[in-house]
Amino acid sequence: MLKRLRLSGFQLEVLLARSFDTFCADLGNLLLLLLQAPIIAICVVVVWNDIEEATDTLYFVLNLSAVWFGAINSCRELVKERAIFLREAALGLEASSYVLAKFLILSMLALVQCLILTVIVNMFVPLTGNLIGHFLTLWAASLAGSALGLLISACVSTPDKAVALVPIFLIPQILFSDMVMNSQHASNLTKNLKRLTITQWSYLAEKELCQDIPDNWMILGHWLVVILIGAVCLLLAALLLSRSAPAPRTKSS
Numbered sequence: 001m002l003k004r005l006r007l008s009g010f011q012l013e014v015l016l017a018r019s020f021d022t023f024c025a026d027l028g029n030l031l032l033l034l035l036q037a038p039i040i041a042i043c044v045v046v047v048w049n050d051i052e053e054a055t056d057t058l059y060f061v062l063n064l065s066a067v068w069f070g071a072i073n074s075c076r077e078l079v080k081e082r083a084i085f086l087r088e089a090a091l092g093l094e095a096s097s098y099v100l101a102k103f104l105i106l107s108m109l110a111l112v113q114c115l116i117l118t119v120i121v122n123m124f125v126p127l128t129g130n131l132i133g134h135f136l137t138l139w140a141a142s143l144a145g146s147a148l149g150l151l152i153s154a155c156v157s158t159p160d161k162a163v164a165l166v167p168i169f170l171i172p173q174i175l176f177s178d179m180v181m182n183s184q185h186a187s188n189l190t191k192n193l194k195r196l197t198i199t200q201w202s203y204l205a206e207k208e209l210c211q212d213i214p215d216n217w218m219i220l221g222h223w224l225v226v227i228l229i230g231a232v233c234l235l236l237a238a239l240l241l242s243r244s245a246p247a248p249r250t251k252s253s
Contacts, residue, residue, distance in 0.1 A: 072166055077153055204222050
């Protein structure tokens, strides 16, 4: 199965240019996606400005928002172009190149959103510890969310179904976290499910960043787990897309 996931550098270059042009062409949708960040940031500021300090709940909300950015940005990207992909796959388009091109463009959108969110919130409710570390944590969470959204997009038949599934996948990010159930009181099943969520690991990274003397290796470890979850989602999305693609036509045909 993994043999079908060949990566073509030439295809990736062409697909990156095309995906970038497609994003820029739909300026209204792009602005709407970008507006999510300042709107959510303002809502966060309104709530936490009353106490004028960042709390554990604030860091969790920021990480959940970052995952939301990624998932909602990407959940329609594959399914809305399914007919185009199938036609081009018959001519030799590699699913892995196609999915990776989408992900790389989405990663730049996530970067801008997380930067806006971090800067606006920090202006009014100063985040404890290294600000760049907080931004990188949110970006990593958003990248994993983008990969999750692409996986959702590879599983469904219409964009509407993809959008409807995003909250269903995000609710476990809330329920299976230390913010809702501390590990000390959680069952073994809950603990294991926590290990599969993006927000659990990004939230732990945020908490470590807030320590007087943060353990940089521990923060890096949490980031790597978030990235690993995203990589698995990305791989599964490419595999599902590859399985649905027709076999490339031979020259004789």
